[in-house]
Amino acid sequence: MNIANTFRVFKSRDYSLFFTGQLISRIGMWMQRTAVIWVIYSLTHSLMWVGLTVFAEQFPSFFLSPLGGIVADRYDRFKVLMFTQVGSALQAVCLTLAYYLGAHEVWLILLLSALLGMANAFDIPARQAMVNDIVKNGADLPGAIAMNASLNNFTRLAGPALSGIVLAQFGATFCFASNAVSFIAVIFCLNLMHFPAHVEVTTTKDPWKDFKDGWTFTRSDLEIGPLILLNVFICLLVATSDTLQPYFADVVFKGNAAIYGYMNAASGLGALISTLYLAGRKYPATLKQYLFKNLLLLGAGLFTMPFVTWLPLYLLCCFVCGFALMSAIPIGIMIVQMVCPGQLRGRVVAFLAMATYGTLPLGSLLIGWLAKIISPQYCMHLQGLLSFCIAGGFYKFLHREIKYPQLHTETLIAK
Numbered sequence: 001m002n003i004a005n006t007f008r009v010f011k012s013r014d015y016s017l018f019f020t021g022q023l024i025s026r027i028g029m030w031m032q033r034t035a036v037i038w039v040i041y042s043l044t045h046s047l048m049w050v051g052l053t054v055f056a057e058q059f060p061s062f063f064l065s066p067l068g069g070i071v072a073d074r075y076d077r078f079k080v081l082m083f084t085q086v087g088s089a090l091q092a093v094c095l096t097l098a099y100y101l102g103a104h105e106v107w108l109i110l111l112l113s114a115l116l117g118m119a120n121a122f123d124i125p126a127r128q129a130m131v132n133d134i135v136k137n138g139a140d141l142p143g144a145i146a147m148n149a150s151l152n153n154f155t156r157l158a159g160p161a162l163s164g165i166v167l168a169q170f171g172a173t174f175c176f177a178s179n180a181v182s183f184i185a186v187i188f189c190l191n192l193m194h195f196p197a198h199v200e201v202t203t204t205k206d207p208w209k210d211f212k213d214g215w216t217f218t219r220s221d222l223e224i225g226p227l228i229l230l231n232v233f234i235c236l237l238v239a240t241s242d243t244l245q246p247y248f249a250d251v252v253f254k255g256n257a258a259i260y261g262y263m264n265a266a267s268g269l270g271a272l273i274s275t276l277y278l279a280g281r282k283y284p285a286t287l288k289q290y291l292f293k294n295l296l297l298l299g300a301g302l303f304t305m306p307f308v309t310w311l312p313l314y315l316l317c318c319f320v321c322g323f324a325l326m327s328a329i330p331i332g333i334m335i336v337q338m339v340c341p342g343q344l345r346g347r348v349v350a351f352l353a354m355a356t357y358g359t360l361p362l363g364s365l366l367i368g369w370l371a372k373i374i375s376p377q378y379c380m381h382l383q384g385l386l387s388f389c390i391a392g393g394f395y396k397f398l399h400r401e402i403k404y405p406q407l408h409t410e411t412l413i414a415k
Helices: 003-011 013-044 047-058 060-074 077-100 106-134 138-169 172-192 207-220 224-237 241-252 257-279 287-307 311-325 328-339 342-356 359-374 376-393
Strands: none
Touching: 003 013, 003 138, 013 047, 013 077, 013 106, 013 138, 013 172, 013 241, 013 257, 047 060, 047 106, 047 241, 047 359, 060 077, 060 106, 060 207, 060 342, 060 359, 077 106, 077 172, 106 138, 106 342, 138 172, 138 257, 138 328, 207 224, 207 342, 224 328, 224 342, 224 359, 224 376, 241 257, 241 359, 241 376, 257 287, 257 311, 257 328, 287 311, 287 328, 287 376, 328 342, 342 359, 359 376
16 A cells, blocks of 8 residues: 555545545535434334335435436536536434424325435535546546545544444434534535536537437446445445444443444445555556455455454454455546546446445335344344355456556556
């Protein structure tokens, strides 16, 4: 891992502003998300309802991400991002006021979560595609993509940890309000950035043709097509183990919201270290092999965790699983950003988001339902076995050399 490669992208003023705003905003988002899950579990004591909550927030991405990709390619990405940030801020304000005023109905929380999911369906393609617009030096692009993933994983570490403490001391309303306030930072930073003039890259006014062009490229590309299918299997069958964590925090370890926050923080710390390692690799030629090893490590971690009844050791298992799991999405984004033409990037990123954030809620719903039938412990054992199966099924693809059409061949050397 080369530390200089990891942080070189921050020489760009625009990327530094982009990163700072997203950092503050996403810490608030994770505080809200953790608080929402804990509130739902406290109200219902049902993992099925926890799964439904995740489903409500993330499943809109499954339907709307392709439209979000078309919008990201057709319109000014700065304006799209501003629109989604304002919409997400209004959702946080509504949730804060509703909960403060005593409206603790589960259906209302699910409805507001679904509204946030709709905003995210347009936010993710524009935000990911924008990285290419603000990072001028192509050599810094892989590091920028990996640093974005590191940001997501750091906030996944800091947000739940803060949320657990705040929930225990001040209650859920304070978590929701913190998220609402955090959007001031991202909107402020976006307005300080200098974006290149918007050039419409689509050649047709027919959105359906735009969709078909993006889908045809995604399906036919030898890297992106199998990679998206791999993410579908990971997110549907394996990546939803966090849906089970409220049960382990409450029933197995007799804890409260703080214990739940520590579990999420341990997973987030592992994920952060994993993506920092990725960020320090300049034009890595072995990304897929790295992902294969992490799938095996994830399988071992998930299969072992239900046997653990000592909290520090369980948190270590959470760390290992977070490290292994959170390499999949960043690797997918890195490959997509490099092999995809600029005029299709928003749409292809949207299909990747659809494969990940769109199938995660289905997986959460599935694991929440299954936990009622065979117990959460057996569910986690099963997820561990499925991780081994996915690694075996994609063995050939994950050991085939990556080709980056947009880069010179002499740069494709693992560092």
